[in-house]
Structure formats: C-alpha cells, structure tokens
Amino acid sequence: ESVQKLITLYFEQLTRGCGHENCTNYDCANGKSKRMEPSQAAAIALLLAAKGTSKLCKRSALPESQLKTDGSITNFWTKWSSLLQRSVCKNTVNTSLSAKHTSDQLTRYDSDGRPEACPFSNLDDALHWIPGRDDLCVPSIPLTASVKPARDPSSPKLLICHDMMGGYQKDRFVQGHSLFEDYYFYHWALIEGFIYFSHQFLSIPPPGWINAAHRNGKVALGTMITEWKDGATLCAELLSSKESVVQLAQQMVTMALYYHFDGWLVNIENHINSALMDNLFTFLSLLTTGMHNALPWSKVIWYDSVTVDGNLKWQNALNKMNQPFFELCDGIFLNYLWKVPLLYATATFAGHRRGDVYVGIDVFGRKCYGDGGYNTNKALAVIKQASLSAAVFAPGWVYETQPKTQFFHNQDK
16 A cells, blocks of 8 residues: 555656646656656656655645545556556565576577577567576676666766677677687776677677676676567567566566676667557566666666657657656667757756766767767767767677777777
C-alpha cells in the first residue's frame, strides 16, 4: 500500500503539479518538468519511486481522497501491481546467481573447437535463455567496489560504442587471438564506459572486453537493437502483452548478472504502433529499475530514434519528443546529425542532467560534424564547449580502413 501511494503521489506531481507557480522541482509539472500524458507519467512515477531520491513537493494539486481514485494511475496499478511492488522494493531482484553453475554447457564452438561468445538474434531465444549454461563466456574480473563509478548527472563524460564489421569478429573467441587480428582499445583512462554494439537483437559483450573494462574500472554495456521491418515485427510481438515485457526485462537483468556486464544501450530503430507505447515505456522503466536494484552502478541508455508517438524520427537533440525515454533511464545517446545550435538547446533542455546526454559522433563521418576519422576531435571539442557528454561510435574505423601494420601508431593519433 505504501509503495502504491508513493507512486501515486509522483504520478500526480508529474501530470498536474503541486499547485505552486514558483516551483523549482525538476520532477513536477509546475516546476522544470513538462506536463506529461498519463501513460508516460505512470512509468516515470515507478522509476522515481524506485530510485527514492527525487523530491516530492510539500503538497499535491489534488486532495488525498481524489488521489486514491484517479483513473489513469489506478488502471496502471491494477495492470502492473504485483510486478511494480517487486521492482520498487529493494533487494527483490534475484541477484543470487550461484557461483557453481550447472554442468549443462551450451557454449558455442567454431569449426576448430574454439569457444566463442555470441549474441541473441531473436526474441524467442532471449526469452527461453537459461543462465548457467555458458560458463566459458563468463568474464573473470569483477568491477570492484573501489572503482565503481558514481552517478553525476551534470558532469560531461565519454563513452565508446564499439561497432565494427557487424560485431563478433575475432574478439568473439574466448581464448584470445593473434596480434593484429582485431581492433584494440587501450585509452581506458579517458572514458567512462564501453558499449559493445552489433546489429543482432541482444549483443552480449565478449568476456575479453568486459574483463578489460573492469580491469580499468570502467562499465561495459551490451546493446538491445531492433531495426526496420523485422524490428517492427519483433517489437509488436514483445510489446503485445505485459507477460513478454516483464519476462524480457527480467531476462536482460539476469543476463547482465550472469555475464558480469553493467547495463544496456536500448536502440529501437523502427516504427512502434502507438497503442503499444505504454508497454514500451513500462519495459524501459522496469529494465532500468531492475538493473539499478541488481547493480547500483549500472547504466541503461536510450538511443535517439523512435519518438514518443512511435514514429522513427531521429531528433539529433534532446527535446519533448524523446524526453520521456530520457526520464526513464540513465541517459540518452543522440543521433549523429546534430548541428552546433542543437547542442546548446539540448544543454538548456536537459538542465542539471546535461551530463547524461551523450552526443553521438560517427568516426566513419557519414555527414557527422567534422567528418569523423582523424577529425573526430573537432566534434568532441564543440560538444565539450556545450557541457554535454559524448559517445564515439565505431572507433574501429582506424582498424577497418587504415593499414593494420600501422594500427597502434594510427590509434594514438
């Protein structure tokens, strides 16, 4: 009952405000927040209640008797009550994976018998995955308590998003490979974290990358992506019922626990039926809440793609069309086709969370500011001037396009 009341109070604050014209609360409709639609506000209210750090205004715009009977939040609560209470209450996500895994190994091997890491290519495989059957792909180096990153929503940060040749190249081999056979990254002191990216549905970072990130005190994130016609079909199936939404969010948290990585980039690059958007908001909220409960330092980052009305329309900025997704997770990764004025508009719109906005830079150029390549620093410079964070996409460009025998020299340019 107390959990339901807390979520209800946040919901009212987000949709109707506290009634104070001079309110400065970021999470209030009378303050710095935008007045939200009920479906968006219900999901965000869940996340605020789970975090437990957001301010509640002294009084709501409605008396308590009306709060209890508000139709939107009541319907939301009825639909999700048992799940929300498990998600909001601390320590209810199953983080007690046994140190002794089952002996039923399902690790994949190549034709030469070498164990290899692999992604999940479809929803069915992800929903029916069972932990404890892929021990050879479980990294050995944890992110120790002394180096776990603190959350600072205002400080600019740098992420690397590794997308190279479709992903899972020689780095997929758990036991390593020869020198010059794949891309290396070793400037760990300069970044906050590392995202492993491929065009498969769920990309689990290979253990070598997770070990390298953790050895240097950085987070390693996997990627969820759906794209184009096939992606729209997958999303329609995923978002068609609360059962599949709940199950996938739980599975993705468990995958992060089992494979020892620290969160997810969520990239929905296809149209979503507007009738299914409520379930998408709820999925993102449950994934973020579950990850935070399981791993307090974890991150869930939304990619700037589909908008609040379900249309695939990259904004190249933070604005009202993607703000609800931003509010439900730890940050947003902006698309690459931004202009400098959009950076300053984004910084103003983000307010105290400007450091949670990761401005995308494509090292392959592709109409990106500065044209990428060895001019990537030009884009970084203007992003820094706007006090925003940055996400460098496809740094493997230097390996793919430049002489491999000169890799380390070129990597240091």
